[in-house]
Amino acid sequence: MMAPPPRFHLRRHSSADVVELIQKFLLPLTIFIYTGLSHSIVENLPGFPAKLPFSLETGYIGVGPNEEVQLFYYFFESEGNPQDDPLLLWLTGGPGCSGLSPILYEIGPITIDYANSNGSLPALKLHEYSWTKVANIIFIDQPAGTGFSYAKTREAYYSNDTTSATLTYDFLRKWLINHPKYLKNPLYIGGDSYSGIILPLVVDHVYGELENEPLLNMKGYILGNPFTDTYSDVNERVQYAHRMGLLSNGLYKLAKQMCHGNYVNVDVENVLCQNVLERVNQCLNKVRASHILEPWCGDRIWNGEGYMPLEHLLSQENIQTNFLQSIATLTKSWCRLDNLLFSISWANDKSVQKALNVREGTKTDWIRCNTSIANSTTKSDGTTIYVKNVPSTMKYHTNFTHKSCRVLIYSGDHDLLVPHTSTENWIDSLKLPIQSDWRPWFVEGQIAGYTMRYVKGAYELTYATVKGAGHTAPEFNPKQCLPMVRSWFNEKTL
Numbered sequence: 001m002m003a004p005p006p007r008f009h010l011r012r013h014s015s016a017d018v019v020e021l022i023q024k025f026l027l028p029l030t031i032f033i034y035t036g037l038s039h040s041i042v043e044n045l046p047g048f049p050a051k052l053p054f055s056l057e058t059g060y061i062g063v064g065p066n067e068e069v070q071l072f073y074y075f076f077e078s079e080g081n082p083q084d085d086p087l088l089l090w091l092t093g094g095p096g097c098s099g100l101s102p103i104l105y106e107i108g109p110i111t112i113d114y115a116n117s118n119g120s121l122p123a124l125k126l127h128e129y130s131w132t133k134v135a136n137i138i139f140i141d142q143p144a145g146t147g148f149s150y151a152k153t154r155e156a157y158y159s160n161d162t163t164s165a166t167l168t169y170d171f172l173r174k175w176l177i178n179h180p181k182y183l184k185n186p187l188y189i190g191g192d193s194y195s196g197i198i199l200p201l202v203v204d205h206v207y208g209e210l211e212n213e214p215l216l217n218m219k220g221y222i223l224g225n226p227f228t229d230t231y232s233d234v235n236e237r238v239q240y241a242h243r244m245g246l247l248s249n250g251l252y253k254l255a256k257q258m259c260h261g262n263y264v265n266v267d268v269e270n271v272l273c274q275n276v277l278e279r280v281n282q283c284l285n286k287v288r289a290s291h292i293l294e295p296w297c298g299d300r301i302w303n304g305e306g307y308m309p310l311e312h313l314l315s316q317e318n319i320q321t322n323f324l325q326s327i328a329t330l331t332k333s334w335c336r337l338d339n340l341l342f343s344i345s346w347a348n349d350k351s352v353q354k355a356l357n358v359r360e361g362t363k364t365d366w367i368r369c370n371t372s373i374a375n376s377t378t379k380s381d382g383t384t385i386y387v388k389n390v391p392s393t394m395k396y397h398t399n400f401t402h403k404s405c406r407v408l409i410y411s412g413d414h415d416l417l418v419p420h421t422s423t424e425n426w427i428d429s430l431k432l433p434i435q436s437d438w439r440p441w442f443v444e445g446q447i448a449g450y451t452m453r454y455v456k457g458a459y460e461l462t463y464a465t466v467k468g469a470g471h472t473a474p475e476f477n478p479k480q481c482l483p484m485v486r487s488w489f490n491e492k493t494l
Contacts, residue, residue, distance in 0.1 A: 232422055
């Protein structure tokens, strides 16, 4: 008697079985269905002097109703052991900041070669402290209108925190269906800055739908300098400024007394509070919020995340011709964020966009952060491009403490935008058992920061400050951040 044909109940199979089944039966079907999915291998990049010594794939994945949103991504295979190393989906902050930013300035395998960028196209070099040495990493441009991501309809450009998270989760599932060999790799979701709002929502989607196919090998998440609560993180800046010597004892005590500890939602009739906050602002107005010890970028504009260079003061068509002149001028009063001029020039070069396989006919004027999204700009018709509709993600972090979940939270201790003290406050509010109390951690015999570790059943959280780092830590202290994340991935103490 012949056996009946097999029925595929994927929930009952191991991860290896799932991978095999998808490769044999589901993958051809999903490629046919997901018409918005395309990818290419990139072997050479303009500005880099040789063939890339690592594996880079770029592409688009269509998400949302009728796949109207086309999200662009960069995938770097691990330079270590890609078959077994973690798979990390990395979200950039903003909202509306491109995934190319952390690639070039934070944790990617290539960076700007400033010393040799004396031509019309900036030069690139290998990044010694890239996180791709220990993980496979997907960098994504999200939401639509960010980087090279776009929408097919005008309506699809309108987004908010919850929609952005939902489409990012949709992206992750479709990416894994198209790359089934990574289904068995430990999956982590990481991000920094405003990703502190988006990332917990994505993680919540994953934990809420783990029984869906394909099965996701979810292990935990990473957050750096995370914006977590729209009130607390901003309100904490006054206390942090006092702790760092930017406000006197007397001024801080007066502000605390007159404003009752509330420096954000100030009563319009509380004149005494408003007056003392004017004095506080005088002390902080010319302090660079991203790193309190670095030069204030006085001729730059605020984009909601930090002071930007002349990025939005130069028209896109003039960027290439004005590039060298702009750099020469900026060296007279250098600010770290002036480095962004190099990425703007590089990413807007047509040869670069061709090498990255950016789709022709889409809007290809690249900026690091889309200020219309970051600032929730309201148009003349009354519509808002992006609505920040999630004021706090504290409840999500609390819920995750009941999951099997590994968490790494790190903060640069010279970051005024999202003070590490605010992050420590919400971690304390989780009321987790402390396994390892506050102590220094070291890189090459030197204190790299301070750390604590919490464990509750199958949940564990490692918190670390990065000494001397700003917003965000890997840009300022890459030498310390790579050993930090390597130890954590290997489940070793810092």
